[in-house]
Amino acid sequence: MTSSLTCTVIVPCYNEAARLDTDAFLEFLTQDRGISILFVNDCSTDNTLQILEQLQSRCPERIGVLNKLKNGGKGEAVRDGMLQAIRHGGSQVVGFWDADLATPLDAIPELLNELEKNDRLQMVLGSRVRLLGREVRRKASRHYLGRIFATTASTLLSLPVYDTQCGAKLFRVSPQLEDLLATPFSSRWVFDVEILARYIVANNGDRDRLYTTIYEFPLRKWEDVAGSKVKPLDFVRAFGDVLKIYQRYLA
Numbered sequence: 001m002t003s004s005l006t007c008t009v010i011v012p013c014y015n016e017a018a019r020l021d022t023d024a025f026l027e028f029l030t031q032d033r034g035i036s037i038l039f040v041n042d043c044s045t046d047n048t049l050q051i052l053e054q055l056q057s058r059c060p061e062r063i064g065v066l067n068k069l070k071n072g073g074k075g076e077a078v079r080d081g082m083l084q085a086i087r088h089g090g091s092q093v094v095g096f097w098d099a100d101l102a103t104p105l106d107a108i109p110e111l112l113n114e115l116e117k118n119d120r121l122q123m124v125l126g127s128r129v130r131l132l133g134r135e136v137r138r139k140a141s142r143h144y145l146g147r148i149f150a151t152t153a154s155t156l157l158s159l160p161v162y163d164t165q166c167g168a169k170l171f172r173v174s175p176q177l178e179d180l181l182a183t184p185f186s187s188r189w190v191f192d193v194e195i196l197a198r199y200i201v202a203n204n205g206d207r208d209r210l211y212t213t214i215y216e217f218p219l220r221k222w223e224d225v226a227g228s229k230v231k232p233l234d235f236v237r238a239f240g241d242v243l244k245i246y247q248r249y250l251a
Contacts, residue, residue, distance in 0.1 A: 003112035005037045007093040007170065011083035012053065012074050015041040016099045019225065022055045028105040029062045035108060036091070038064040039099075040081040043071035060218055073188030079181050082171075086178050094177075097165030100225040111217055113168045122177070125161070126168030127216040135221040139227070142224065145235050152239065153193050156246040157200065162216055164192050176202060186248065187241040189234060197249040 013020070021050045024046055025037060039052045045140075066167055079094045081198045085094045093115060097103065103126055111124040128146075130136045138146070146165065169192070171177050180198045183189040203209050 003033065003034060003109055003116050005092045005094070005116055006090060007108070007112055007113050008085035008088075008091040008142070009035065009037050009038045009108060009170075010078055010085065010094065010096040011037055011099050012042060012077035012081065012096065013039055013044060013048050013099050013214060014071070015046045015048060017044070017045045017046040017048045017051055017069070019100055020048070020051055021101055022051065023243045024101060024105060025055065025063070026059060028108075031106075032109055033062075035112075036062045036064065037244070038066060038081050038085055039173055040066045040068065042068050042074070042077040055122040065107045072184075074193030075185040075188050075194075078191065079185060083178070083181050086111045086173055086181075092173055093170050094173055095170035096167065102225045103166070103168040103219055107168060107217075107219055107221070108170070111168070114215055114217055115170060115172055118215070121215050122174065122213040123215070125216050126166040126219050126222075127163040127213065128166050128207050128222045129162060129218040134218065135223070136219065137223045139224050144251075149235065149238055149242070152195070153190075153242050156242060156250065157193070157196055158205075158250075159196065159200065159210060159214075161196065161214075164196065165190070166219070166222070168219065181231050186244060187238075190241045190245070194245050194249075197245050201249050 015085045041052055052065045057063050066084055082094045085091050090210065093112060107126065111126065114124045115121050128136050150162060150164055154161050180195060180202060185194050187194055
């Protein structure tokens with residue numbers, strides 16, 4: 001499946017040297033020439049940067065590396081990368097993808113296809129829904145904590161989003177998107193919720209527009225990958241962050 005839309009996908013990296021599947025990225029890029037990848041090294045303390053630079057040298061026309069000199073967290077790595085891709089020009093779509101490839105790269109064209117089919121869509125969000133015919137494998141503890149968090153976020157946003165935290169999202173490039181990303185996120189981890197909150201405010205809470213411009217795509221495959229940097233305490237912090245986001249934007 002190849003889309004006519006050009007796309008840059010941001011891959012935030014912090015100490016990913018041990019689990020970055022460089023061959024998977026290179027193989028994927030040979031299949032779809034409309035997609036580029038911008039890796040953002042968030043001040044890693046291992047040799048992630050060296051691995052990314054070597055990877056870039058093997059496909060310099062399709063792979064970029066943004067090296068941050070100060071660790072700002074995943075949210076800021078994504079925001080900086082998306083802004084760079086937007087301002088560089090040439091991409092009709094930007095988005096972000098988790099470096100561990102819990103969501104396989106071949107889902108990118110599937111999400112792109114939704115944007116191509118419907119020019120009203122501004123966001124396509126990967127969603128981890130266990131359905132017959134889908135391979136979505138999550139640890140039970142993470143699944144149930146995730147469901148509690150997603151329900152809380154959905155309630156506070158007054159938006160029926162099933163999965164706010166899946167690290168596979170694409171956005172149509174527009175002046176509005178650039179505005180949404182113009183200021184730093186207040187949360188390091190639940191910036192996905194903050195993007196949605198900013199989008200709700202930018203559209204004056206117009207539910208008709210929100211329902212017709214955001215689409216959740218049920219992923220065909222997703223699997224927990226060992227080495228996640230999200231710890232149980234982070235879920236507690238995430239609940240605090242989503243309440244702060246609600247108070248800042250929607251209360």
